[in-house]
Amino acid sequence: xxxxxxxxxxxxxxxxxxxxxxxxxxxxxxxxxxxxxxxxxxxxxxxxxxxxxxxxxxxxxxxxxxxxxxxxxxxxxxxxxxxxxxxxxxxxxxxxxxxxxxxxxxxxxxxxxxxxxxxxxxxxxxxxxxxxxxxxxxxxxxxxxxxxxxxxxxxxxxxxxxxxxxxxxxxxxxxxxxxxxxxxxxxxxxxxxxxxxxxxxxxxxxxxxxxxxxxxxxxxxxxxxxxxxxxxxxxxxxxxxxxxxxxxxxxxxxxxxxxxxxxxxxxxxxxxxxxxxxxxxxxxxxxxxxxxxxxxxxxxxxxxxxxxxxxxxxxxxxxxxxxxxxxxxxxxxxxxxxxxxxxxxxxxxxxxxxxxxxxxxxxxxxxxxxxxxxxxxxxxxxxxxxxxxxxxxxxxxxxxxxxxxxxxxxxxxxxxxxxxxxxxxxxxxxxxxxxxxxxxxxxxxxxxxxxxxxxxxxxxxxxxxxxxxxxxxxxxxxxxxxxxxxxxxxxxxxxxxxxxxxxxxxxxxxxxxxxxxxxxxxxxxxxxxxxxxxxxxxxxxxxxxxxxxxxxxxxxxxxxxxxxxxxxxxxxxxxxxxxxxxxxxxxxxxxxxxxxxxxx
Ligand SMILES: Cc1cc2nc3c(=O)[nH]c(=O)nc-3n(C[C@H](O)[C@H](O)[C@H](O)COP(=O)(O)OP(=O)(O)OC[C@H]3O[C@@H](n4cnc5c(N)ncnc54)[C@H](O)[C@@H]3O)c2cc1C
Numbered sequence: 001x002x003x004x005x006x007x008x009x010x011x012x013x014x015x016x017x018x019x020x021x022x023x024x025x026x027x028x029x030x031x032x033x034x035x036x037x038x039x040x041x042x043x044x045x046x047x048x049x050x051x052x053x054x055x056x057x058x059x060x061x062x063x064x065x066x067x068x069x070x071x072x073x074x075x076x077x078x079x080x081x082x083x084x085x086x087x088x089x090x091x092x093x094x095x096x097x098x099x100x101x102x103x104x105x106x107x108x109x110x111x112x113x114x115x116x117x118x119x120x121x122x123x124x125x126x127x128x129x130x131x132x133x134x135x136x137x138x139x140x141x142x143x144x145x146x147x148x149x150x151x152x153x154x155x156x157x158x159x160x161x162x163x164x165x166x167x168x169x170x171x172x173x174x175x176x177x178x179x180x181x182x183x184x185x186x187x188x189x190x191x192x193x194x195x196x197x198x199x200x201x202x203x204x205x206x207x208x209x210x211x212x213x214x215x216x217x218x219x220x221x222x223x224x225x226x227x228x229x230x231x232x233x234x235x236x237x238x239x240x241x242x243x244x245x246x247x248x249x250x251x252x253x254x255x256x257x258x259x260x261x262x263x264x265x266x267x268x269x270x271x272x273x274x275x276x277x278x279x280x281x282x283x284x285x286x287x288x289x290x291x292x293x294x295x296x297x298x299x300x301x302x303x304x305x306x307x308x309x310x311x312x313x314x315x316x317x318x319x320x321x322x323x324x325x326x327x328x329x330x331x332x333x334x335x336x337x338x339x340x341x342x343x344x345x346x347x348x349x350x351x352x353x354x355x356x357x358x359x360x361x362x363x364x365x366x367x368x369x370x371x372x373x374x375x376x377x378x379x380x381x382x383x384x385x386x387x388x389x390x391x392x393x394x395x396x397x398x399x400x401x402x403x404x405x406x407x408x409x410x411x412x413x414x415x416x417x418x419x420x421x422x423x424x425x426x427x428x429x430x431x432x433x434x435x436x437x438x439x440x441x442x443x444x445x446x447x448x449x450x451x452x453x454x455x456x457x458x459x460x461x462x463x464x465x466x467x468x469x470x471x472x473x474x475x476x477x478x479x480x481x482x483x484x485x486x487x488x489x490x491x492x493x494x495x496x497x498x499x500x501x502x503x504x505x506x507x508x509x510x511x512x513x514x515x516x517x518x519x520x521x522x523x524x525x526x527x528x529x530x531x532x533x534x535x536x537x538x539x540x541x542x543x544x545x546x547x548x549x550x551x552x553x554x555x556x557x558x559x560x561x562x563x564x565x566x567x568x569x570x571x572x573x574x575x576x577x578x579x580x581x582x583x584x585x586x587x588x589x590x591x592x593x594x595x596x597x598x599x600x
Contacts, residue, residue: 005229007052011236011258017286018045018234020596021254022294023241023303025050026089027220027582028569028589029294031132034163034224035593037233042600044233045285049259050086051237055217058093062086066298066465068533073473075528081468082536083298087237088221090296090536091582096208096217097370097435098167100129100155100584101577103199104429108419112412112574113555114546120555122199125587129197130157132586136166136212139205139369143173147181147369149205155197165223165586167207170369171215176438177371179503184436186499187492189379191427196579201374201430208370209582220586242463244291244307244565245284246323251565253286289600290564294589297538297571301330301455302466304542304552309559310457311406318457324561327406328550330466332413332543333453334576335534336433337446337472339482339527342489343512344440346504371436374447374578376427381484388484389424392417392450392477400451400475412549413452416575420448430578432485440493440508444485445535447578450475455541472533482531483523486513537581542571556595568592 008014022033025048037044050062066081084090103122110121135156139149149169156167184190184203191202209218216222225235238259245253293300304310308323310330315322377385397414398405423429432444453470473479492498494508513526545551547560553572559565568589570581577584 006225006233007235007237011239011256011283014045014234014236014285015043017253017288018043019287019289020044020292021285021287022046022292023254024048024089024293024295024299024569025087025225025235025237026084026294026296026569027091027585028592029089029292030087030220030224031586031589032292032294032568032593032596033233033235034228035590036596037228037230040230040232042232042289046233046235047239047241047254047256047285048087048235048237049240050084050089052087052221055086055088055092055219055221058082062093064298064465066468069467069469071470071472071533073479073528074531074533079470079532079534081298081534081538083296083538087225087235088219091209091219092217092221094209094536094582096210097372097580098133098207098209098583099196099372099579100199100587101579102196102201102428102430104423104426105575105577105579108423109544109574111419112415112545112549114549115555118555120544120591125591126155128587128590129155129583132165132590133157133167133583134159134164136168136207136210136218139169140171143171143369146173147178147205149369151195151205151207152198155195162227163223165209165220166211166218167583168210168212168215168218169205169207173369174438177369177436179500180436180438181371183499183503184373184492188497189375189382189427190373191379196372196374200428201376201379201578203371203373206370206372241295241303242282242306243303244293244309246307246562249323249561250563251287251291253284254291255282255284257282287564290566290596292596293542293565293567293571294569296569297333297541298455298466298468300567300569300571301541302457304329304559305457306462309562309565314456318459318462320462326547326552326560327408328412328543328545328547328552330455330541331409331452331550332540332574333455333468333470333538334449334540334573335453335470336537336576337449337478337482338532338535339444339446339485340530340532341441341443341512342486343510344493344508345511346440346508372433373436374430374433375488376429377424377431377481377484378427380432380481380488384484385424388477388480389421392424393421395475406550408548409550412543412545412551415545415549419575420450423448431481432488433579434489442489444482444489446478446482446485448576449478451478452540470533472531473528479524479527479531480520482527483520486523537570537576539570539573539576539581542567543574544572545574556599557592566592566596
């Protein structure tokens with residue numbers, strides 16, 4: 001059987017007590033559960049709401065069905081809040097672009113720890129990236145030569161065990177990206193790092209979370225679950241953790257309930273990985289050492305709030321007894337925003353450069369080569385970056401938060417504001433990331449938004465999905481920065497200093513936003529109607545920051561004000577990284593496992 005014998009076919013077979021109970025068998029959860037159980041010294045239970053099913057599809061059973069509240073600054077549009085609901089979590093359904101942030105991202109985390117010697121910084125995290133992510137393979141040498149693809153093998157581990165997560169460079173090619181690559185290389189302000197894994201922005205090739213041999217998805221299930229056979233490790237699926245149970249202020253265990261009523265579930269199938277679910281009722285499972293919340297940035301704050309750990313006024317409204325008043329639980333929500341493509345029309349298709357016939361044949365094409373342009377604000381907007389940074393720094397930190405926001409949240413945001421204002425002057429702090437295919441289209445993502453959102457209990461039905469409000473563009477500078485991204489790509493494609501003309505002999509006509517949107521005001525109007533506030537990288541809702549800065553966990557990821565409860569998932573990111581998020585989650589989970597074992 002490819003899956004693990006750790007899976008209990010019936011949740012009623014779970015013991016009454018384990019050393020560790022991990023809530024969520026997702027990206028971080030399976031990583032931590034693997035590491036805590038590997039010595040055999042501790043008993044570990046992971047509880048997952050999804051089931052074991054094939055990866056990749058995004059369907060009814062394997063995604064949560066959540067919609068954001070209307071975004072008042074985006075013409076009241078609502079947006080899907082996609083999160084994987086499956087063994088493997090979001091790593092089982094994501095788009096597999098595998099990147100880490102830049103140095104400033106993680107050094108900001110250290111600054112936001114409020115302590116002098118935080119080990120959550122770029123240098124100290126690199127060994128965890130190498131432990132977490134193995135280099136599956138570099139690009140095919142011919143492809144690497146043809147595309148001038150460089151990469152830094154030292155950023156990754158060299159383990160080839162199948163119980164690993166792999167970063168693999170593309171085997172495919174797509175010659176049409178070459179004119180873009182060559183012209184971007186020469187475009188003013190575009191840096192060429194060896195690759196993004198060295199902590200710098202610029203034009204480089206992004207690997208995928210992919211097995212180098214099978215080319216299948218490499219994710220927390222394949223790397224940290226399949227094939228494990230440990231008596232001391234159990235996984236139960238189709239099971240919800242409703243709340244953490246406390247004895248005084250000590251986390252004592254979790255209360256679980258079945259996802260489906262027993263008879264319904266029996267009807268759904270008795271295949272592998274489906275609990276028979278004969279127990280229809282709730283049950284408490286105890287944790288001797290720690291309860292570890294790895295339910296992701298949308299559900300971890302919900303579980304904390306349901307357990308009485310969160311903003312006291314909210315808990316009182318929901319009639320939940322307050323265990324500890326922690327205003328930061330569910331605050332500080334961040335994501336990357338997506339600007340629908342700036343689109344041009346070639347007057348005729350570009351002349352593709354001759355394809356070297358020694359390159360692997362087209363059938364081996366799996367994914368495009370993964371060219372990605374990351375830019376700091378000085379590169380995006382040489383004319384305005386200084387004034388944008390100055391206007392940001394001049395804002396009062398509470399200016400764009402709702403009245404009554406807790407002062408600790410404002411204090412934490414003031415710290416972030418100081419660091420981001422400095423980041424706006426740094427060419428190596430990403431404000432945009434754009435996948436570059438072979439067509440004259442660019443859909444840049446905003447990598448460091450300035451607005452902060454919330455995840456809160458649904459007061460009329462606390463066990464239903466939480467209320468997600470990105471509050472995108474509540475800080476008006478967000479739209480100014482995205483408008484600068486549009487102007488950057490307009491200049492690159494059609495401006496007088498465009499370097500593209502040397503490589504393709506074409507005239508370009510702009511289709512979208514279109515010539516009707518010229519001024520900043522017009523561009524912002526277009527963005528309010530088109531911008532998407534999330535690419536499903538929610539982060540920051542149980543942040544690792546000091547309590548007086550609205551933090552929820554400290555340096556050891558233990559929740560403030562209670563004992564034996566920790567958080568390990570994207571919720572702990574004080575600030576979102578300027579890259580896709582999954583690689584950082586794996587590294588953080590590896591570090592977390594070490595911290596948890598040290599205090600065992
Ligand atoms: C559609 C999509 C595309 C993405 N594309 C990329 C990409 O290309 N590259 C990249 O790096 N990142 C991408 N991401 C983001 C990345 O995958 C996530 O940031 C990361 O996987 C989150 O890890 P996590 O451990 O925080 O949470 P998750 O992996 O989401 O794990 C949380 C787990 O907890 C479970 N759970 C939640 N509540 C409960 C409960 N009450 N009881 C029991 N279990 C519960 C969930 O079912 C889930 O399995 C994408 C995400 C999505 C959804």
